[in-house]
Amino acid sequence: MKKQKVWFVTGASKGFGLSLVKQLLQQGHQVAATSRNVNALYTAIGRNDADFLPLRVDLTNEEEVGQAIEQTVGHFGSIDVVVNNAGYGLTGSLEELSDQEARQNFEVNVFGTLHVIRKVMPYLRQRQSGHIFNISSIGGFFGSFPGWGIYCATKFAVEGLSESLAEEVKAFGVKVTIVAPGYFRTDFLSSGSLTLPQHPIEAYKEVRESQDMHQNSLNGNQSGDPEKAVAAIIRIASEQNPPLHLFLGEDAYQMAYDKMKAVESDLESWREVTLSTAL
Template sequence: MAVRTWFITGVSSGLGRLMAEQLFERGERVAGTARNPDSLAGLRAAHGDRFWLAPLDVTDTPAVRRVVDQAFAHFGRIDVVVNNAGYGLVGAAEELTDEQIVRQLNTNVIGSIQVVRAALPHLRAQRGGRIMQLSSMGGQWAMPGLSLYHASKWAVEGFFESTMLDVAPFGIQVTIVEPGSARTDFAARSAELSPALDAYADTPAGAVRRLIEPGFRSQPGDPAKMARAMIDSADRNPAPKRLALGSDAYANIRQALTERLAELDAQKDIATATDFED
């Protein structure tokens, strides 16, 4: 099999870093971005010219375009673009600050969109490639206390489900990745908590906050296995439209879709009654 080149945002920790490490074990090449590239000095020294690294904050759109262009220029071709950078914002809607709302959407939604917009001209020119967009089981299922995080994931699911139709004629395939809870550093590093309001202390949103605040470590998902499944999915043709990872992702998404379908079916008569008679 030919050596592939991957572009991965948020490569300094979590799934991004695990993917990079496993890709190097397979002999592949990685163009990675991180807000703090210094944390990757050891990985960079170990893999030399197979690891191209650049600092990037995905909320900086001009920087996104510059870095993506540089990555394609450096390697000549990138086979898989992985939109991994993002974080979770915890808090009931009323508890969130205006600044937190903007930052969550700019990072998880606008950042993901702009990375792919920057990559698409290159992917079209090379007549194909893969895009993997990190969503979450929270892109199809919701729990209390995560309204903006869910909003960001539902938004990217809609954007990329449409985009995969736009780019299919160019040989570009898209997979939306929906991990469940995994034992990464989500609670310690990648989650931001809103200011707390006493009114929500004894509500479901308050219970979720108490679960996340200490950095819970009882999640069922093995992040190394999730990273491996993402890499393996790049060998499937056609690419899976969605990739659910983790037993909780499967169970929660299935329950949400089943309930949604039942609610829709119950409204069939109402829906069809609103058409013109002719």
């Protein structure tokens, strides 16, 4: 029989997080799920039993994150899989977004993830096992989206820290997987998950067009099925040798190759200059 696991999932009241928690519970796993609103979790999941532990957590507060990890271990006895899913989108050119707007996006998308890693690693190290999934985005690998520079920067940061984390924790038997989805039919592009610039500059025509396209044309019409994406994550959690990089969606697959080809082209086109710096 397939071994059931204890999962700790952040940002669980909507989107990928909600779908993941529902599928996990249906499959008999035990799940601690975090949100800023516990009532929203109860309503969205629709069950209240010993296998489901809803937790109100502000991920930007490291003390609250630590308490949530302790509650999870106290309730279930262990943690096997961690999914750093919480985050939100932010559009706006680099010029028009304020320092406060940019920093807040980093606080949630990057430092929220770091808080969970810091607080959960002592348990995983002690058990000499575990699997951490950090939910990034194709925007954490391919950044050519006008108006998404700060959001992409947060996800590039998640990718970089995850690659280092994988090297740091493999000696403890802990695995790391970066999940980079393309466009999926979640509420990511809705007003509750996407923040707009407080002081837009109309001169940025391409940024405004991109913003309008994402909000009004693409929202609800994304090609990716979130239920299939979640099923893929659950499958990877059962693999003996899971990937460090997991791209999800045909669009993510293509953009990843486009990025690699562009880098290769620059490397080869400017090889002479690159190598000219050697002693």
